[in-house]
Amino acid sequence: xxxxxxxxxxxxxxxxxxxxxxxxxxxxxxxxxxxxxxxxxxxxxxxxxxxxxxxxxxxxxxxxxxxxxxxxxxxxxxxxxxxxxxxxxxxxxxxxxxxxxxxxxxxxxxxxxxxxxxxxxxxxxxxxxxxxxxxxxxxxxxxxxxxxxxxxxxxxxxxxxxxxxxxxxxxxxxxxxxxxxxxxxxxxxxxxxxxxxxxxxxxxxxxxxxxxxxxxxxxxxxxxxxxxxxxxxxxxxxxxxxxxxxxxxxxxxxxxxxxxxxxxxxxxxxxxxxxxxxxxxxxxxxxxxxxxxxxxxxxxxxxxxxxxxxxxxxxxxxxxxxxxxxxxxxxxxxxxxxxxxxxxxxxxxxxxxxxx
Amino acid sequence: xxxxxxxxxxxxxxxxxxxxxxxxxxxxxxxxxxxxxxxxxxxxxxxxxxxxxxxxxxxxxxxxxxxxxxxxxxxxxxxxxxxxxxxxxxxxxxxxxxxxxxxxxxxxxxxxxxxxxxxxxxxxxxxxxxxxxxxxxxxxxxxxxxxxxxxxxxxxxxxxxxxxxxxxxxxxxxxxxxxxxxxxxxxxxxxxxxxxxxxxxxxxxxxxxxxxxxxxxxxxxxxxxxxxxxxxxxxxxxxxxxxxxxxxxxxxxxxxxxxxxxxxxxxxxxxxxxxxxxxxxxxxxxxxxxxxxxxxxxxxxxxxxxxxxxxxx
Amino acid sequence: xxxxxxxxxxxxxxxxxxxxxxxxxxxxxxxxxxxxxxxxxxxxxxxxxxxxxxxxxxxxxxxxxxxxxxxxxxxxxxxxxxxxxxxxxxxxxxxxxxxxxxxxxxxxxxxxxxxxxxxxxxxxxxxxxxxxxxxxxxxxxxxxxxxxxxxxxxxxxxxxxxxxxxxxxxxxxxxxxxxxxxxxxxxxxxxxxxxxxxxxxxxxxxxxxxxxxxxxxxxxxxxxxxxxxxxxxxxxxxxxxxxxxxxxxxxxxxxxxxxxxxxxxxxxxxxxxxxxxxxxxxxxxxxxxxxxx
Numbered sequence: 001x002x003x004x005x006x007x008x009x010x011x012x013x014x015x016x017x018x019x020x021x022x023x024x025x026x027x028x029x030x031x032x033x034x035x036x037x038x039x040x041x042x043x044x045x046x047x048x049x050x051x052x053x054x055x056x057x058x059x060x061x062x063x064x065x066x067x068x069x070x071x072x073x074x075x076x077x078x079x080x081x082x083x084x085x086x087x088x089x090x091x092x093x094x095x096x097x098x099x100x101x102x103x104x105x106x107x108x109x110x111x112x113x114x115x116x117x118x119x120x121x122x123x124x125x126x127x128x129x130x131x132x133x134x135x136x137x138x139x140x141x142x143x144x145x146x147x148x149x150x151x152x153x154x155x156x157x158x159x160x161x162x163x164x165x166x167x168x169x170x171x172x173x174x175x176x177x178x179x180x181x182x183x184x185x186x187x188x189x190x191x192x193x194x195x196x197x198x199x200x201x202x203x204x205x206x207x208x209x210x211x212x213x214x215x216x217x218x219x220x221x222x223x224x225x226x227x228x229x230x231x232x233x234x235x236x237x238x239x240x241x242x243x244x245x246x247x248x249x250x251x252x253x254x255x256x257x258x259x260x261x262x263x264x265x266x267x268x269x270x271x272x273x274x275x276x277x278x279x280x281x282x283x284x285x286x287x288x289x290x291x292x293x294x295x296x297x298x299x300x301x302x303x304x305x306x307x308x309x310x311x312x313x314x315x316x317x318x319x320x321x322x323x324x325x326x327x328x329x330x331x332x333x334x335x336x337x338x339x340x341x342x343x344x345x346x347x348x349x350x351x352x353x354x355x356x
Numbered sequence: 357x358x359x360x361x362x363x364x365x366x367x368x369x370x371x372x373x374x375x376x377x378x379x380x381x382x383x384x385x386x387x388x389x390x391x392x393x394x395x396x397x398x399x400x401x402x403x404x405x406x407x408x409x410x411x412x413x414x415x416x417x418x419x420x421x422x423x424x425x426x427x428x429x430x431x432x433x434x435x436x437x438x439x440x441x442x443x444x445x446x447x448x449x450x451x452x453x454x455x456x457x458x459x460x461x462x463x464x465x466x467x468x469x470x471x472x473x474x475x476x477x478x479x480x481x482x483x484x485x486x487x488x489x490x491x492x493x494x495x496x497x498x499x500x501x502x503x504x505x506x507x508x509x510x511x512x513x514x515x516x517x518x519x520x521x522x523x524x525x526x527x528x529x530x531x532x533x534x535x536x537x538x539x540x541x542x543x544x545x546x547x548x549x550x551x552x553x554x555x556x557x558x559x560x561x562x563x564x565x566x567x568x569x570x571x572x573x574x575x576x577x578x579x580x581x582x583x584x585x586x587x588x589x590x591x592x593x594x595x596x597x598x599x600x601x602x603x604x605x606x607x608x609x610x611x612x613x614x615x616x617x618x619x620x621x622x623x624x625x626x627x628x629x630x631x632x633x634x635x636x637x638x639x640x641x642x643x644x645x646x647x648x649x650x651x652x653x654x655x656x657x658x659x660x661x662x663x664x665x666x667x668x669x
Numbered sequence: 670x671x672x673x674x675x676x677x678x679x680x681x682x683x684x685x686x687x688x689x690x691x692x693x694x695x696x697x698x699x700x701x702x703x704x705x706x707x708x709x710x711x712x713x714x715x716x717x718x719x720x721x722x723x724x725x726x727x728x729x730x731x732x733x734x735x736x737x738x739x740x741x742x743x744x745x746x747x748x749x750x751x752x753x754x755x756x757x758x759x760x761x762x763x764x765x766x767x768x769x770x771x772x773x774x775x776x777x778x779x780x781x782x783x784x785x786x787x788x789x790x791x792x793x794x795x796x797x798x799x800x801x802x803x804x805x806x807x808x809x810x811x812x813x814x815x816x817x818x819x820x821x822x823x824x825x826x827x828x829x830x831x832x833x834x835x836x837x838x839x840x841x842x843x844x845x846x847x848x849x850x851x852x853x854x855x856x857x858x859x860x861x862x863x864x865x866x867x868x869x870x871x872x873x874x875x876x877x878x879x880x881x882x883x884x885x886x887x888x889x890x891x892x893x894x895x896x897x898x899x900x901x902x903x904x905x906x907x908x909x910x911x912x913x914x915x916x917x918x919x920x921x922x923x924x925x926x927x928x929x930x931x932x933x934x935x936x937x938x939x940x941x942x943x944x945x946x947x948x949x950x951x952x953x954x955x956x957x958x959x960x961x962x
Binding site: 420421422449450452453454456457458461462463464465466467475476479480529532533536 | 852853854856857858859860861862863864867871872875876
């Protein structure tokens with residue numbers, strides 16, 4: 001174990017060239033039959049560097065899943081405005097043909113429920129060799145590659161297991177197979193939408209370790225979506241926090257956990273139960289996240305925010321530079337606000353202090 | 357630890373040698389429970405921890421009378437818990453209640469929140485008064501009281517479950533269970549389906565109930581961090597057997613069984629440098645599958661209510 | 670046709686949705702129209718023969734084969750009977766009997782389903798195999814056989830249809846009940862300690878009947894089609910009954926000359942069948958909005 005294993009990979013890796021994936025002022029609207037439009041995601045801008053691991057974190061209903069799905073245009077009834085760029089290639093509003101050429105081949109996705117991704121009627125081997133055809137690999141070569149992929153992912157007796165069907169595997173194993181399928185066409189980018197939520201804690205650890213290994217080996221760029229902050233701590237280079245359809249905080253992982261710049265991130269971290277913390281009541285954020293369509297004016301978090309300012313209920317905060325090096329959308333970091341206060345107001349002490 | 361001994365010295369709930377095997381047609385039999393024994397002391401939150409397939413849900417269903425065990429003994433306040441036909445004996449319904457995992461599927465979608473919460477009052481004839489079995493002023497007042505107790509606005513009583521959020525639905529479920537004033541509340545993964553901030557609220561609510569109502573809670577969970585936060589005792593279940601049991605602090609600080617150690621090691625910690633170090637260590641020495649069978653740390657002979665000796669490594 | 674092709678309510682064909690999208694925005698009136706037609710049909714079914722003049726069954730050769738006019742809106746048939754009034758009178762035979770059939774086989778189906786869902790593995794197994802066996806009987810052929818045995822007419826048609834149609838209902842309801850029983854709220858209700866009666870009527874039944882209610886709407890329409898078909902081929906009510914299928918059968922002989930004799934009864938059949946199918950879709954939409962399982 002070297003010092004490189006403890007520092008985040010980002011500080012040692014080189015993000016060469018243009019970003020792998022760019023989202024620029026992306027908004028997603030759901031148009032319903034009655035005509036009413038529901039804004040699910042509002043003005044989101046994100047970049048994913050080559051070889052970078054970005055965790056997109058938020059609670060259910062914040063829009064993180066629908067945003068990931070919009071990259072691949074999976075929900076046709078969602079209107080997309082703004083730019084989604086794969087390298088230099090625009091994806092937003094692309095036709096089905098172009099999206100299909102991208103799906104699986106350049107951008108692969110792993111979902112929460114592995115049984116949803118796996119066809120129960122096809123053998124695992126058949127499903128693995130299918131995406132290989134995109135790369136022109138067929139027949140015996142494909143089967144050999146599939147077997148190698150399976151044993152890479154820790155499945156013993158891989159050649160024989162190619163003939164098995166999905167239901168013959170446990171949940172953790174199924175997720176490995178789903179991951180293998182995602183990797184089979186050698187994509188550049190992997191979107192992982194809550195890949196471990198349905199799994200037990202040990203299986204979770206194994207799948208994350210697996211994700212870590214294969215993305216490291218192949219230099220993949222990863223967008224990991226999760227509601228579990230603890231889970232992404234060891235995996236991500238950067239964490240983007242979503243609340244009520246917006247990105248409110250986007251910082252390197254160490255900064256997010258050591259001294260969270262945004263009050264919501266801070267509240268979220270305090271509310272996470274920890275094995276290494278003294279038992280008792282958790283500091284919980286009052287209230288709940290507003291669903292789409294019922295978001296308040298100004299900053300959507302302001303009704304629940306312990307550090308609310310006067311303007312928070314009127315003006316939507318724009319992204320400002322955060323102390324950690326990233327960006328934070330909070331009026332506490334407005335230049336004028338800081339000037340008024342006369343000094344850089346440090347946020348309250350880190351939540352990690354004081355436990356056993 | 358004095359927290360183990362309840363005032364009467366007797367645990368509220370006790371399972372002894374509980375066994376259950378499911379036999380299906382054309383399938384190999386599945387042993388869900390294999391001689392499970394543990395005790396739940398009064399006035400505390402005891403966690404029943406295990407991965408899927410550990411048998412924790414089956415154990416709960418046996419206690420609630422939803423399943424019939426093949427062998428073993430379940431005692432409530434020292435007396436045998438009769439598993440009636442699909443339910444507990446009449447008297448026990450008021451003493452043992454349950455909150456399930458899925459907030460949506462736990463509530464009849466056709467009933468209003470107030471009707472759901474008040475149903476226990478009707479069934480057991482609590483808070484009577486007013487014209488017959490129809491609307492009752494006392495009952496309405498009690499329902500409003502319960503709603504306030506769990507942090508819901510009584511004005512919302514007329515709404516149906518689908519108009520509430522997941523966390524609010526769980527509060528309705530808790531209020532519904534508390535309406536009959538139970539002594540023992542069984543939470544079957546009650547917070548597993550909730551978001552972090554909502555989960556924290558519900559956990560705090562349970563702690564409140566323990567303190568204010570002297571409620572005993574049997575908390576089934578797979579999340580060890582949650583267990584650490586609210587449970588004073590923990591029972592670890594794997595493959596239908598009790599692997600380890602004892603005060604939470606002790607078990608977590610000095611786990612006596614490999615399985616427990618493996619479980620604890622797998623819990624993610626929200627600290628990036630530690631997590632990275634852990635991942636690196638895992639890369640070099642991949643974890644071996646711990647053996648579950650073998651001498652359990654707590655045998656069925658351990659007297660209920662007493663502390664469990666954790667052998668020093 | 671739910672009787673002949675079990676499990677294919679017109680609702681699945683998205684008929685109503687497609688019609689509404691064709692008609693564009695503001696097509697709410699379609700729902701109103703559907704309800705109006707259904708209401709009218711049911712009214713006629715109940716009161717039809719009471720308001721139709723006696724001339725419906727008596728012959729009046731002098732007026733035979735007259736084209737539609739102000740006096741006879743749908744013309745007259747070969748016996749000189751007013752076609753329009755015959756349709757009104759025939760509503761009872763066609764539609765009311767359809768309602769009776771649906772009620773009949775639904776009742777049997779519900780009883781069997783409830784027994785199977787609550788009776789334990791052995792009872793469930795026996796009843797389901799019985800259901801499978803009866804399901805295998807082909808409806809129309811059985812009805813023909815019945816007609817041959819008991820003589821053609823409304824009674825034999827109704828009995829035959831009830832006998833062959835209950836299995837689909839039984840299967841459907843049993844499945845719905847089993848799904849409801851697996852829900853945590855049922856377990857929670859049992860733990861709450863309520864009586865079995867309360868459990869059944871408050872929690873289990875209301876959440877299990879959704880699919881069945883939708884099916885009823887579609888079934889009435891398709892049963893009308895089946896009954897009229899039976900008459901057409903000679904098994905159900907026969908001329909001189911004003912039953913619509915019988916009317917079409919008679920009119921078929923004169924289709925090239927007196928086309929109105931077959932057309933209007935045929936239209937009546939079509940309109941009623943479609944109206945009920947759209948009704949089923951309407952019910953399904955309302956139920957989906959009003960409360961899911």
